[in-house]
Amino acid sequence: MDLLRESSFAQYLTRQGVEQGLRESILAVLETRFGVPASHPYTARIENVYDAQRLKELLRGAVQAGSLDAFGQLLDE
DSSP states (O other), X not given: OHHHHHSHHHHHHHHHHHHHHHHHHHHHXXXXXXXXXXXXXXXXXXXXXXXXXXXXXXXXXXXXXXSHHHHHHHHHO
């Protein structure tokens, strides 16, 4: 079992899961705060981010942004 946890494939799957969870959290915050539907262009852009650190920044930004436009500026960075 330890060998499986340490394998690069298991690490890859773990990273994928973390990244997907962050994406879902960002989209949930945007939907709750700004009424952003799943069909919004930002959704596809967020789905194409594969860096956990960047996704964490975007999640913080989604929570803190004063407007959807302000979040969009963060997404453009």
